[in-house]
Amino acid sequence: MMEQQSALTRVPGFRAVGVTCGLKTSGQPDLALIWAEHPCTAAAVFTTNAFKAAPVLYDRALLERTSTLRAVVINAGNANAVTGDQGLRDAEQMARWAESACGLPPDSAFVMSTGVIGHQMPMDNVEQGIRAAGKALFTDAGAQGEQAVQAIMTTDLVPKESFRQVDIDGQTISIGAMAKGSGMIHPHMGTMLAVIVTDAAFAADALKIALQQTVSRTFNRVTVDGDTSTNDTVVILASGTAGNISIGKGSPRFDAFVTAVTEVCTDLAKAIARDGEGATKLVEITVTGAATDIEAEQAAKTVATSPLVKTALFGNDPNWGRILAAIGRGGVQINLAGVLLKLGDFQLVASGEPLPFDAAAVSRWLAERAEVRVGVDLGVGQAQATVWTCDFSYKYVEINAEYHT
Amino acid sequence: MMEQQSALTRVPGFRAVGVTCGLKTSGQPDLALIWAEHPCTAAAVFTTNAFKAAPVLYDRALLERTSTLRAVVINAGNANAVTGDQGLRDAEQMARWAESACGLPPDSAFVMSTGVIGHQMPMDNVEQGIRAAGKALFTDAGAQGEQAVQAIMTTDLVPKESFRQVDIDGQTISIGAMAKGSGMIHPHMGTMLAVIVTDAAFAADALKIALQQTVSRTFNRVTVDGDTSTNDTVVILASGTAGNISIGKGSPRFDAFVTAVTEVCTDLAKAIARDGEGATKLVEITVTGAATDIEAEQAAKTVATSPLVKTALFGNDPNWGRILAAIGRGGVQINLAGVLLKLGDFQLVASGEPLPFDAAAVSRWLAERAEVRVGVDLGVGQAQATVWTCDFSYKYVEINAEYHT
Numbered sequence: 001m002m003e004q005q006s007a008l009t010r011v012p013g014f015r016a017v018g019v020t021c022g023l024k025t026s027g028q029p030d031l032a033l034i035w036a037e038h039p040c041t042a043a044a045v046f047t048t049n050a051f052k053a054a055p056v057l058y059d060r061a062l063l064e065r066t067s068t069l070r071a072v073v074i075n076a077g078n079a080n081a082v083t084g085d086q087g088l089r090d091a092e093q094m095a096r097w098a099e100s101a102c103g104l105p106p107d108s109a110f111v112m113s114t115g116v117i118g119h120q121m122p123m124d125n126v127e128q129g130i131r132a133a134g135k136a137l138f139t140d141a142g143a144q145g146e147q148a149v150q151a152i153m154t155t156d157l158v159p160k161e162s163f164r165q166v167d168i169d170g171q172t173i174s175i176g177a178m179a180k181g182s183g184m185i186h187p188h189m190g191t192m193l194a195v196i197v198t199d200a201a202f203a204a205d206a207l208k209i210a211l212q213q214t215v216s217r218t219f220n221r222v223t224v225d226g227d228t229s230t231n232d233t234v235v236i237l238a239s240g241t242a243g244n245i246s247i248g249k250g251s252p253r254f255d256a257f258v259t260a261v262t263e264v265c266t267d268l269a270k271a272i273a274r275d276g277e278g279a280t281k282l283v284e285i286t287v288t289g290a291a292t293d294i295e296a297e298q299a300a301k302t303v304a305t306s307p308l309v310k311t312a313l314f315g316n317d318p319n320w321g322r323i324l325a326a327i328g329r330g331g332v333q334i335n336l337a338g339v340l341l342k343l344g345d346f347q348l349v350a351s352g353e354p355l356p357f358d359a360a361a362v363s364r365w366l367a368e369r370a371e372v373r374v375g376v377d378l379g380v381g382q383a384q385a386t387v388w389t390c391d392f393s394y395k396y397v398e399i400n401a402e403y404h405t
Numbered sequence: 406m407m408e409q410q411s412a413l414t415r416v417p418g419f420r421a422v423g424v425t426c427g428l429k430t431s432g433q434p435d436l437a438l439i440w441a442e443h444p445c446t447a448a449a450v451f452t453t454n455a456f457k458a459a460p461v462l463y464d465r466a467l468l469e470r471t472s473t474l475r476a477v478v479i480n481a482g483n484a485n486a487v488t489g490d491q492g493l494r495d496a497e498q499m500a501r502w503a504e505s506a507c508g509l510p511p512d513s514a515f516v517m518s519t520g521v522i523g524h525q526m527p528m529d530n531v532e533q534g535i536r537a538a539g540k541a542l543f544t545d546a547g548a549q550g551e552q553a554v555q556a557i558m559t560t561d562l563v564p565k566e567s568f569r570q571v572d573i574d575g576q577t578i579s580i581g582a583m584a585k586g587s588g589m590i591h592p593h594m595g596t597m598l599a600v601i602v603t604d605a606a607f608a609a610d611a612l613k614i615a616l617q618q619t620v621s622r623t624f625n626r627v628t629v630d631g632d633t634s635t636n637d638t639v640v641i642l643a644s645g646t647a648g649n650i651s652i653g654k655g656s657p658r659f660d661a662f663v664t665a666v667t668e669v670c671t672d673l674a675k676a677i678a679r680d681g682e683g684a685t686k687l688v689e690i691t692v693t694g695a696a697t698d699i700e701a702e703q704a705a706k707t708v709a710t711s712p713l714v715k716t717a718l719f720g721n722d723p724n725w726g727r728i729l730a731a732i733g734r735g736g737v738q739i740n741l742a743g744v745l746l747k748l749g750d751f752q753l754v755a756s757g758e759p760l761p762f763d764a765a766a767v768s769r770w771l772a773e774r775a776e777v778r779v780g781v782d783l784g785v786g787q788a789q790a791t792v793w794t795c796d797f798s799y800k801y802v803e804i805n806a807e808y809h810t
Contacts, residue, residue, distance in 0.1 A: 050741065051733035082729060084758045117726030118759045230730050307712065307797075308805055315806030321522025324487060325635050328456035336455065353489045354523045392712075394802050400713055401720030401798075 006145035007161035007176035013037040013241045014176070014197045017136040018147030021129025023077030023115070023122065029151035031126070033133035034072040034195060035102050035142070040237035041201075042069040042110065043208035045215050047232035053081035055111040056233060058091040062107060067204040069237055071109040072195055073098035073130060074152050076180070080113040080121050081230040090121045097127055101134025112193045112233050114154055114180060152180040152193055155399060158275050162267035166260035168253045171244040173200045175261050179219075179234075179268040182277050194219065194234040194268060200257060201240035206249045210258050211236050218265035219272075236261075273388035274371075278395030281313060282371045287327075288384040289340075289377035295332040296385035299378065302330035303387075310392030316366040318359055320348040327376055338379020344372065352379075411550030412566035412581035418442040418646050419581070419602045422541040423552030426534025428482030428520070428527065434556035436531070438538035439477040439600060440507050440547070445642035446606075447474040447515070448613040450620050452637035458486035460516040461638060463496040467512060472609040474642055476514040477600055478503035478535060479557050481585070485518040485526050486635040495526045502532055506539025517598045517638050519559055519585060557585040557598055560804060563680050567672035571665035573658045576649040578605045580666050584624075584639075584673040587682050599624065599639040599673060605662060606645035611654045615663050616641050623670035624677075641666075678793035679776075683800030686718060687776045692732075693789040694745075694782035700737040701790035704783065707735035708792075715797030721771040723764055725753040732781055743784020749777065757784075 008016045014036055018029035044063055046056045073094055080087050091111050098109040113121075136142055149159040160179045165172050179194035202210070215234055240246070247253050274282040285303050290296035303309055306326040312319035320341050327334065341349035346362050348355060366372065413421045419441055423434035449468055451461050478499055485492050496516050503514040518526075541547055554564040565584045570577050584599035607615070620639055645651070652658050679687040690708050695701035708714055711731040717724035725746050732739065746754035751767050753760060771777060 049730060049733040050735075050737075050739045051729050082726060082754075082757070082759060117730065230733060307801070311802050311805035314802065317806070321484075321487060324456050325454060325522065328454040328635060330455075332455075334455045349487075352487070354487060392802060393806075394799050396712070397716050397719065397797060397799050397802060400716035401722070 006149055006178065007163040008034060008148065008178055008195065008197050009143055009145035010163050011174040011176040011197045012199050013239050015137050015142040016145035016148035017133050017142045018149070018151030019129050019132045019136060021132065022125045023075055029147045030076045031129035031133055032074040032148040032151040033098060033101070033130065033137060034148065034197070035137050036070050036197070036237055036239050038239045038241055039068045039070055040239045041204050041207050042067055042235060042237050043204070043211045044110070044233060044235040045211060047230060049230045051082055051230045053079050053113060053231040054083055054087035054091040055080055055113045056231060057088060058095065059110055059233065062110065066107050069108060069110050070104050071098050071102050072112065072235060072237070073109055074112040074193060075126060075129070076152050076154050077115040078113060078119055078121050079115045079117050079231050081117045083118065083120055086120055090123055093123065094126060094130065097130040101130050102137065110235050112231070114152065114193055114231055117230060149178045152178065154180065155182040155277055156180050156275055157182070158271070160268050160271040160275070162264040164260045164264050166256055168200065168247070168256050169244045171242050173198060173242050173244060173257065173260070175264050177264045177268060179272060181272040182275050193231065196234070196236040196261065196264065198236070198238045199240070199242040200238050201242065201244050201246040202238040203246055203248045206247055206254060207236060207238055209249060210254065210261065213258055214262045214265050217262060218269040270388050273390050276390035277399045278393040279390030280393055281369060281391045283313060283374060283389045283391060284371065284386060285374045285389065286384060286386045287376050287378065289379050289381060290383040290385070291333040291381040293383045293385060296383045297387065299327050299330045299332045299376070300385050300387035302326045303374065303376070304389035307392055310389070313366065313372060314391040314393045316363045318343055318346070318348065318362040318366065320354070323374060323376065324349065332378065333380050335379035340377040340379070342375040411554055411583065412568040413439060413553065413583055413600065413602050414548060414550035415568050416579040416581040416602045417604050418644050420542050420547040421550035421553035422538050422547050423554070423556030424534050424537045424541060426537065427530045428480055434552045435481045436534035436538055437479040437553040437556040438503060438506065438535065438542060439553065439602070440542050441475050441602070441642055441644050443644045443646055444473045444475055445644045446609050446612050447472055447640060447642050448609070448616045449515070449638060449640040450616060452635060454635045456487055456635045458484050458518060458636040459488055459492035459496040460485055460518045461636060462493060463500065464515055464638065467515065471512050474513060474515050475509050476503050476507050477517065477640060477642070478514055479517040479598060480531060480534070481557050481559050482520040483518060483524055483526050484520045484522050484636050486522045488523065488525055491525055495528055498528065499531060499535065502535040506535050507542065515640055517636070519557065519598055519636055522635060554583045557583065559585065560587040560682055561585050561680055562587070563676070565673050565676040565680070567669040569665045569669050571661055573605065573652070573661050574649045576647050578603060578647050578649060578662065578665070580669050582669045582673060584677060586677040587680050598636070601639070601641040601666065601669065603641070603643045604645070604647040605643050606647065606649050606651040607643040608651055608653045611652055611659060612641060612643055614654055615659065615666065618663055619667045619670050623667060623674040675793050678795050681795035682804045683798040684795030685798055686774060686796045688718060688779060688794045688796060689776065689791060690779045690794065691789060691791045692781050692783065694784050694786060695788040695790070696738045696786040698788045698790060701788045702792065704732050704735045704737045704781070705790050705792035707731045708779065708781070709794035712797055715794070718771065718777060719796040719798045721768045723748055723751070723753065723767040723771065725759070728779060728781065729754065737783065738785050740784035745782040745784070747780040
């Protein structure tokens, strides 16, 4: 039975539902409500886009007033972004309705939205959806939570969830998370939307740092199209019911938790890249031998956002020249005579010069892969970073040329 | 008769030819040779890509030895990039052959290459091509120069040339230029290849500054795919035969020349964007109201490289939300309550909030346009910048997925 539950509801003390309230034209579930049995220490990271959506502005202010949450309400179909003062009032109203539906006091609920930009929220639908979700929460559906992850999908083809357990102080800590995202993916602080819940006990400041460390190496290292959304948000709720000693900064238990939650978020980050709009391949780009971590990430992201590299991979073309050209424009320190480049296990460049290889064989190998690893060593230092992206296909153009506002 | 000449050979004292020597599999002309009757003051700007092609390294060293040139040899079909020491020797050999073919001493010829990366130059073909070009230079073909611009094209669908005359000190100064470029276009110092010739007399230091000023506002403001090439080079040759007083820095004649050569290079920059791989529309993005010129350019380039904006324009979708989302991630100062956005003459956003508009009518208008202007005012300061790009179509993916190394 456990296997059929959602990743969120596998964490003791959390319930989640998804309902349909007419925000998606497809008639699919479009509103999710997550509820915690106990008050949770919470932390979040948000988009750095200057045009922050109304729920992002609401949540940021909320977490300045409190670091304890009991619920998260999320809608798809409308981003509530570039919607002015009315949008802000609507985000706040969604929080009030969610709190009321769960029998909670004000400032207990976090709000997230995703969908089209620049349209006012159809608040009648939202109100009806939140009421229905509140009722469903305390049924079997709320215990299973399968519809919640469906409700946050937009152009996503597959739901994205991950679950891990880790032993801390002899207690089993559970971590469950879900995310959505397929286009406008180049997060800088969070990727579109993700919710992480855990039963670990946590000091608020330590939870914030744990989340920041995790996001910087997972969601902030995935890109589909280089476009950062107005709504990117990742939130973590820690209920403390696992019975562990509260996790503070700089302890072995902090490191153990960060390792586990990083695994969870890496699963989701890779799932987002694999489900990138129009993607046929997950592409994992690892840059080693960089002068600094920042340069390693910058070089890997330059490759990951190169349309020429991404179309070559779609065409199963082992075009290492485009990969090096991208590395070369990335503004990082390179030892030209020490550069190595690998595609999977094929070494294509060594000591900065091309090696002979069977292009047809590598092309056939590429054609058979759903996941491709690209490795570049800059020959300078010891720093490294891995970034995930996808290839760039006709379908990406179709999705984004034919999706009208 | 003048109208049939190439832009380069309309400048008195310059000859140009293109020949076929088997570097392009298409059998089209693939090697160009340009010759100046008189020694020319020369300046050039080059790619900032760390992987600079061999001819870029050769030319950069050449212009440290001399600022006087008499010839330019250019091949398409092979970029001579990431080709190691052999590539450097080949670039130098091309210069020697070109000088010999034109009866010039060493260090008179500039070398440019474009095409695939990572393959050694087929030097037998190149030698034969340069010899044939040398012979053709002093025939009618050399005087007309029509084949030269054909010879530097790769995925370009149309040749790109521009010609202007400007009166300086009562003398008519002619400026002719040609360029190539369609993919891997996001220049930072030059765009792929451009050659500008003029009969103006120029001080060497002033010519360098004039070229830098011009390139920063023309070729450095065009992008097709965000990918900066390994071979970007722009060179200018000034023969001084027009009889004007030698143009020095900071004079009215310097400004007059820069204005004229900026017009010429703007023509070519727009032609490159219009002929971007798979493009159906030229897109001109003007950001006004920025805090600084650099921020205006940065914001405009962020829009110009957004795959979501570019696919929306291909789909004739007036998706201003994607444009604002790109502006918002651009890292520039924005007065959110003062933002304006226009698509052509349609005002879609004012005071940071969406205006009602007839989306179907704007979409029909977009569908009829070969050129689209996007205007965004950031509401902060007085600075502005214009950047040129193109839309992003199925054809772009086809060209780059099916073009194999």
